[in-house]
Amino acid sequence: MRCLVWAILLTVFALTCGVNAYEYSITIVEDYKHSSDLWPCNVGDLTPWGTREANLVEEWLGTKAGWSEVFRHKDSGVTKEDFGINNTGYQGLDEADFHFHMGHGYNLPVWGTFLALWDWSPCSGGTTVDPSDVSKKWDFNNEWVLLHSCNVLSDVSSWGNALKYSHIIMGFSTTTYADTNLIDRFFRAAIDWDWTITQSYYYATTETYDESVKAVLIADTEDQYDNDHLWGQGYVSDDEYPDDDTVWYAEWSC
Amino acid sequence: MPNGRVEVVIMKSKYLFLSLVCLFALIGGIVIGSQFYQAQHIILKVKTPEAPDTAPYFRVVNREKDFYVSNELMKVKPSLPSNETALKIVKKFMLKKGGIPEDAELAKVERVMLKALNVKTGEIIRQKPLFVSVKYKRELNGAPVIGPGDEIEFAVANDILYYSKKWSILEYAGNVNIISAKEGLKLLERGSIVNKPMSIAFPLTVSDIKLGYYSDGKRNYYYPVWIFYCKDNLGNDLKLAVKAIK
Numbered sequence: 001m002r003c004l005v006w007a008i009l010l011t012v013f014a015l016t017c018g019v020n021a022y023e024y025s026i027t028i029v030e031d032y033k034h035s036s037d038l039w040p041c042n043v044g045d046l047t048p049w050g051t052r053e054a055n056l057v058e059e060w061l062g063t064k065a066g067w068s069e070v071f072r073h074k075d076s077g078v079t080k081e082d083f084g085i086n087n088t089g090y091q092g093l094d095e096a097d098f099h100f101h102m103g104h105g106y107n108l109p110v111w112g113t114f115l116a117l118w119d120w121s122p123c124s125g126g127t128t129v130d131p132s133d134v135s136k137k138w139d140f141n142n143e144w145v146l147l148h149s150c151n152v153l154s155d156v157s158s159w160g161n162a163l164k165y166s167h168i169i170m171g172f173s174t175t176t177y178a179d180t181n182l183i184d185r186f187f188r189a190a191i192d193w194d195w196t197i198t199q200s201y202y203y204a205t206t207e208t209y210d211e212s213v214k215a216v217l218i219a220d221t222e223d224q225y226d227n228d229h230l231w232g233q234g235y236v237s238d239d240e241y242p243d244d245d246t247v248w249y250a251e252w253s254c
Numbered sequence: 255m256p257n258g259r260v261e262v263v264i265m266k267s268k269y270l271f272l273s274l275v276c277l278f279a280l281i282g283g284i285v286i287g288s289q290f291y292q293a294q295h296i297i298l299k300v301k302t303p304e305a306p307d308t309a310p311y312f313r314v315v316n317r318e319k320d321f322y323v324s325n326e327l328m329k330v331k332p333s334l335p336s337n338e339t340a341l342k343i344v345k346k347f348m349l350k351k352g353g354i355p356e357d358a359e360l361a362k363v364e365r366v367m368l369k370a371l372n373v374k375t376g377e378i379i380r381q382k383p384l385f386v387s388v389k390y391k392r393e394l395n396g397a398p399v400i401g402p403g404d405e406i407e408f409a410v411a412n413d414i415l416y417y418s419k420k421w422s423i424l425e426y427a428g429n430v431n432i433i434s435a436k437e438g439l440k441l442l443e444r445g446s447i448v449n450k451p452m453s454i455a456f457p458l459t460v461s462d463i464k465l466g467y468y469s470d471g472k473r474n475y476y477y478p479v480w481i482f483y484c485k486d487n488l489g490n491d492l493k494l495a496v497k498a499i500k
Contacts, residue, residue, distance in 0.1 A: 107455070161373045212493055250367070
């Protein structure tokens with residue numbers, strides 16, 4: 001009987017103290033399959049910037065803030081499912097509170113905006129994540145998504161449609177540049193200084209890039225836009241329920 | 255050799271010859287085609303400028319950093335000042351800081367709004383004022399400095415909401431030999447770009463080429479670069495720099 005009581009107490013202790021409730025996930029695509037093809041079929045090599053940026057996410061959220069990593073997938077290991085395209089079974093980024101993605105993004109005539117995964121090329125096609133794949137899909141555990149990719153948030157209404165109960169997507173509507181300062185500055189403001197997500201993203205983007213880069217932040221509600229902090233750093237707004245098909249966004253030249 | 259066999263050998267030789275012709279034509283087509291594409295992915299809409307034999311380079315003596323942020327940054331405001339009034343607020347604020355540097359050039363004045371968008375219809379249903387964004391960039395001996403290293407950034411409403419100054423103190427370090435703009439263009443075509451973008455939506459249309467400098471706030475020297483002012487096929491403006499040193 002005494003052993004059973006100890007076992008229960010130890011389990012409760014492990015659950016309450018040993019495991020952090022906040023979680024993050026990472027996808028990076030840097031070493032593209034077609035990076036050495038000739039133009040117009042090539043896809044630029046982003047090595048080693050994806051790894052460096054992902055390491056910083058782990059350093060800030062994992063080491064410093066004590067969050068748990070749900071998954072970190074890279075290159076050919078990154079799948080469409082990682083982006084939360086399913087509402088049952090494995091839900092990818094929707095299983096963690098914060099998701100970071102680094103890789104190419106495009107806005108092409110006819111095709112529209114999409115994230116290019118490892119095997120994609122302008123000549124042969126390949127795997128992409130389109131906004132229609134994630135439409136109304138982020139409704140489980142995710143709050144915030146940072147897409148360090150070019151162009152995709154030039155289509156606010158399509159990507160904003162993913163925010164069923166998730167709170168905020170951050171990204172770019174133009175070309176952007178691989179730079180670890182973006183990550184470092186964002187988390188320094190959000191964690192060390194307890195700024196809101198919106199203020200942190202403004203600071204990180206304007207300090208890191210020049211005015212040719214345009215940053216975009218899309219929130220599901222005005223309250224989330226205004227008040228959301230990372231978990232443990234301040235107030236976090238409620239999920240929008242029921243979903244009202246309206247998003248709030250701001251775009252600025254860095 | 256019987257006649258029938260000779261005919262078969264001749265027929266086979268013909269097919270072999272035709273196959274080889276087709277194969278060479280195909281390889282030739284691919285090679286010529288790829289060269290055509292390579293030549294067409296950068297469209298020059300401007301004459302390449304004459305390059306001086308040499309240009310000055312500069313040593314970083316010190317880096318000035320100054321920063322201020324208000325809790326009201328990114329919050330909705332009842333209204334925004336006009337662009338002219340925002341610039342007056344900036345100049346008044348900078349008087350306390352010793353003024354705007356003489357080699358600073360106004361790079362942007364932009365009104366930033368929070369917009370409510372219906373994702374079903376794509377219609378903007380409401381707009382709320384956030385701030386007027388003002389940025390100054392550097393000119394060095396009349397030449398542009400691109401990159402995020404030397405900038406003074408403001409977010410302005412009725413007062414300053416955000417101020418960030420990153421400004422290097424430079425001293426003349428000497429002159430370096432310069433490559434021609436045409437050689438710079440070759441570097442651009444090869445992708446030897448200093449400020450490498452994650453992706454470029456080709457073809458690029460080059461509307462201007464200037465000799466200038468690139469600053470990222472980390473370099474100890476400012477060396478000359480050729481700056482290509484481009485538009486990608488999505489209409490985005492890009493400033494791409496390649497090394498201009500011989």
